[in-house]
Amino acid sequence: MKIRVLGAFGGEGLGHRPSAFLVNDKILLDAGSVTGALTVPEQLAIEHALVSHSHLDHLAGLVYLTETLGFCEEGAAVTISGIDAVVNAVRRGVFNDVLWPDFTKIPRADVPVVKYRTLFADVEQRVGDVWVTPVAVNHTVPTTGFVVHDGSTGLIYSADTGPTEALWDAARGLPGIRAVILECAFPNRLGPLAEVAKHMTPALIRRELDKLPPSIPVWIFHVKPQFHEEVADELAGIEGGRISILEQNHVYSL
Ligand SMILES: [Zn+2]
Numbered sequence: 001m002k003i004r005v006l007g008a009f010g011g012e013g014l015g016h017r018p019s020a021f022l023v024n025d026k027i028l029l030d031a032g033s034v035t036g037a038l039t040v041p042e043q044l045a046i047e048h049a050l051v052s053h054s055h056l057d058h059l060a061g062l063v064y065l066t067e068t069l070g071f072c073e074e075g076a077a078v079t080i081s082g083i084d085a086v087v088n089a090v091r092r093g094v095f096n097d098v099l100w101p102d103f104t105k106i107p108r109a110d111v112p113v114v115k116y117r118t119l120f121a122d123v124e125q126r127v128g129d130v131w132v133t134p135v136a137v138n139h140t141v142p143t144t145g146f147v148v149h150d151g152s153t154g155l156i157y158s159a160d161t162g163p164t165e166a167l168w169d170a171a172r173g174l175p176g177i178r179a180v181i182l183e184c185a186f187p188n189r190l191g192p193l194a195e196v197a198k199h200m201t202p203a204l205i206r207r208e209l210d211k212l213p214p215s216i217p218v219w220i221f222h223v224k225p226q227f228h229e230e231v232a233d234e235l236a237g238i239e240g241g242r243i244s245i246l247e248q249n250h251v252y253s254l
């Protein structure tokens with residue numbers, strides 16, 4: 001499985017793009033940044049978007065992607081997939097003919113750019129060339145992480161979450177898991193904010209490590225750009241050598 005980091009951050013800054021990953025060139029795993037990270041032919045190759053939750057830093061890239069798909073190639077389309085609450089939030093809150101046009105009718109209703117698919121939580125479902133299991137995590141709006149597996153190797157994606165259990169339970173014992181992609185938003189001094197906003201700090205991650213499947217690398221994403229150096233210093237102090245921060249634009253092979 002190939003994972004390309006389109007956006008590694010929990011917000012936008014100069015050279016920092018909001019969270020998005022591209023799996024095997026065709027499946028977005030969250031979509032905070034898309035068009036600013038890919039050529040037009042690369043955008044046209046996208047077929048699916050797995051959306052963890054409705055916060056803009058995870059889906060803003062979809063709005064510009066729809067223009068590329070709609071205006072550059074007849075028949076190009078993306079299926080936006082997530083649990084019911086997330087799909088409904090995208091449909092009603094974004095592609096609602098107010099914030100952005102309803103791309104389920106563009107260019108025509110019979111060949112739409114946007115299709116929606118509701119995924120079941122805690123069930124493994126086929127999406128493109130991988131298997132995907134959404135698992136509810138601990139955030140301020142309905143949110144799922146995802147277990148993504150191609151039959152031989154897989155990863156666990158936390159999305160945005162504070163301390164959680166179900167995702168690690170779902171992953172425990174699964175063969176072939178090669179990485180945990182785990183969020184960290186704030187430095188330790190903003191622990192109270194992290195608690196309210198339901199995000200991780202390095203101190204919380206240190207505790208979370210005991211619950212994770214053992215000896216699997218932990219790749220950090222979603223650091224708020226303004227805290228990047230501070231959080232990186234704090235993460236470097238966590239012993240065990242399992243933790244590294246994902247690099248934007250890099251391609252990781254599992
Ligand atoms: Zn976020």
Ligand SMILES: [Zn+2]
Pocket residue numbers: 053055139160
């Ligand atoms: Zn969020």
